[in-house]
Amino acid sequence: MTDAEQSYDVIVLGAGSTGENVADIVVRGGLSAVLVESELVGGECSYWACMPSKALLRGSEVLGQARAVAGAAAAVTGEQDVAATLDRRDGFTSHWDDAGQVEWVEGAGIALVRGHARLAGEKRVVVTTDDGAERVLTARYAVAVCTGSRAAVPPVDGLADVRPWTPREGTSAKEAPGRLLVLGGGYVGCEMATAWQQLGAQVTLLQRGDRLLPHLEPAAGEAVLASLRELGVDVRLGTDVDAARRDGDEVVLSGSTGEFRGDEVLVAAGRAANTDDVGVDTVGLTPGEYLDVDDSLQVSGTTWLYGVGDVNGRAQLTHMGKYQARQAGAAIVARARGEQVDLADWSPFVATADHRATPSVVFTSPQVAAVGLTAAQAADAGLPHRVVEYPIGSVAGAAVFADGYSGTAIAVVDTDREVLLGVTFVGEGVAELLHSATIAVVGEVPISRLWHAVPSYPTISEIWLRLLETYRG
Numbered sequence: 001m002t003d004a005e006q007s008y009d010v011i012v013l014g015a016g017s018t019g020e021n022v023a024d025i026v027v028r029g030g031l032s033a034v035l036v037e038s039e040l041v042g043g044e045c046s047y048w049a050c051m052p053s054k055a056l057l058r059g060s061e062v063l064g065q066a067r068a069v070a071g072a073a074a075a076v077t078g079e080q081d082v083a084a085t086l087d088r089r090d091g092f093t094s095h096w097d098d099a100g101q102v103e104w105v106e107g108a109g110i111a112l113v114r115g116h117a118r119l120a121g122e123k124r125v126v127v128t129t130d131d132g133a134e135r136v137l138t139a140r141y142a143v144a145v146c147t148g149s150r151a152a153v154p155p156v157d158g159l160a161d162v163r164p165w166t167p168r169e170g171t172s173a174k175e176a177p178g179r180l181l182v183l184g185g186g187y188v189g190c191e192m193a194t195a196w197q198q199l200g201a202q203v204t205l206l207q208r209g210d211r212l213l214p215h216l217e218p219a220a221g222e223a224v225l226a227s228l229r230e231l232g233v234d235v236r237l238g239t240d241v242d243a244a245r246r247d248g249d250e251v252v253l254s255g256s257t258g259e260f261r262g263d264e265v266l267v268a269a270g271r272a273a274n275t276d277d278v279g280v281d282t283v284g285l286t287p288g289e290y291l292d293v294d295d296s297l298q299v300s301g302t303t304w305l306y307g308v309g310d311v312n313g314r315a316q317l318t319h320m321g322k323y324q325a326r327q328a329g330a331a332i333v334a335r336a337r338g339e340q341v342d343l344a345d346w347s348p349f350v351a352t353a354d355h356r357a358t359p360s361v362v363f364t365s366p367q368v369a370a371v372g373l374t375a376a377q378a379a380d381a382g383l384p385h386r387v388v389e390y391p392i393g394s395v396a397g398a399a400v401f402a403d404g405y406s407g408t409a410i411a412v413v414d415t416d417r418e419v420l421l422g423v424t425f426v427g428e429g430v431a432e433l434l435h436s437a438t439i440a441v442v443g444e445v446p447i448s449r450l451w452h453a454v455p456s457y458p459t460i461s462e463i464w465l466r467l468l469e470t471y472r473g
């Protein structure tokens, strides 16, 4: 080590929600850690993803829920104050200032270096700081790459040249665009179309294939499609966009179903791994690819390198990145102490839930809350299963929640073991129901025991009872 080099037990590349948690866990475990961040401490979730997008959606959701209750609806006499909603969004992002998160990092005893980090061989990282200087960091035990992901711009002719919005612009725009084209009908496309249409834009959503939210139960995409159309969004399924151009101030997309014009286009077509400029080639890996990791988040073929969060492509959700961070952090600490790390499913060192029980919520109206396997995934996995479905609107709690409540619950039951493989709820306000399902799936609670988990009356949770009764037949 030269004088200019600094050594830490653990180096963490990227101070998003994942990297922050890896660093925190290893420091709590008695190791020293340094976080390297090239942009804002807190990463996408805080500034350009979860928090601003949910803030953009929440006002419209509250208004919709009030309008769905006779009596209360009479009080909704005005329109949403869009400027105030955008101000509230700006508050959640701390006006894109990370001072609060930096304070947390310092308070947690984690060192912070600002700059662009690149691996430079085993356990060695070179950071290029904003003034162009280089700092060399070496790790005694481990390096965790938590550099996340960015919007993937699909190979559509001319798309990169029309300066499309990515989710960054889609969540941080200072005003609603007049006409917004949304390319992609997955999580981002459905949420952002729901948000901006209700904040004054005229949205056209273009999605290839025959449904929205294709990775979820078909009922989810159907309900969100109906609600987007009711809001006035022009949804075009079966539209594979293959060319883009600017025509004066307009952006024009062409696809298999015609030509579409707007003032802006939001690309919501999936993510790409931030591994293209992180020096992974210096340790024998291919830049641009997701990091291939085992269940303790250790990069295959190494003993010191970890890939945690969006960068491994396993489950690109903030809560799953933080879960992986807790598991990887525990594994790093144990290995540093020379302890054996148990790689069996559900051990304290592995992220088994990535495969078996990933929960997610799409914050559209209705919401889609899902955990574990869909029916199609259970079939693909060759698991013996039965699908049980029930309309949530028939439950007393739902009828009280909103007049004419409409929703669906779907449970996928493993018929050999009589446990739940997956559950999906589609309806207003179902996000908070999801954790009950996650506990049932992770705990592999037998159906016979779930009968004793009595939901309170009159809550939407009574849907559990209806699902169990339907399964029993």
Ligand SMILES: Cc1cc2nc3c(=O)[nH]c(=O)nc-3n(C[C@H](O)[C@H](O)[C@H](O)COP(=O)(O)OP(=O)(O)OC[C@H]3O[C@@H](n4cnc5c(N)ncnc54)[C@H](O)[C@@H]3O)c2cc1C
Residues within 6 Å of the ligand: 013, 014, 015, 016, 017, 018, 019, 036, 037, 038, 039, 040, 041, 042, 043, 044, 045, 048, 049, 050, 051, 053, 054, 115, 116, 117, 118, 146, 147, 148, 149, 167, 171, 188, 274, 277, 278, 308, 309, 310, 311, 315, 316, 317, 318, 319, 320, 321
């Ligand atoms: C519009 C949108 C809405 C979303 N909403 C939700 C939601 O509601 N709930 C949910 O669970 N998930 C949501 N997600 C997904 C969620 O944002 C991600 O899963 C999460 O942010 C990933 O965290 P991460 O720390 O792994 O990566 P990031 O948050 O991407 O953090 C990586 C960090 O590494 C830094 N970095 C990259 N390269 C380098 C380098 N070479 N040197 C130094 N630093 C580097 C980056 O600047 C960044 O700060 C949403 C995503 C989008 C796009």
Ligand SMILES: NC(=O)c1ccc[n+]([C@@H]2O[C@H](COP(=O)([O-])OP(=O)(O)OC[C@H]3O[C@@H](n4cnc5c(N)ncnc54)[C@H](O)[C@@H]3O)[C@@H](O)[C@H]2O)c1
Residues within 6 Å of the ligand: 154, 156, 183, 184, 185, 186, 187, 188, 189, 191, 206, 207, 208, 209, 213, 214, 239, 240, 241, 242, 268, 269, 270, 271, 315, 316, 317, 360, 361, 362, 363
């Ligand atoms: N609420 C949440 O938890 C939340 C919200 C937003 C994002 N996220 C995370 O971010 C990830 C990325 O979201 P996303 O919506 O960008 O990706 P996605 O994979 O969910 O959806 C992208 C969609 O774009 C379509 N598409 C791609 N190229 C196309 C083309 N040329 N023409 C027409 N359609 C095309 C695909 O068919 C796909 O359905 C999600 O998978 C999720 O992990 C989570």
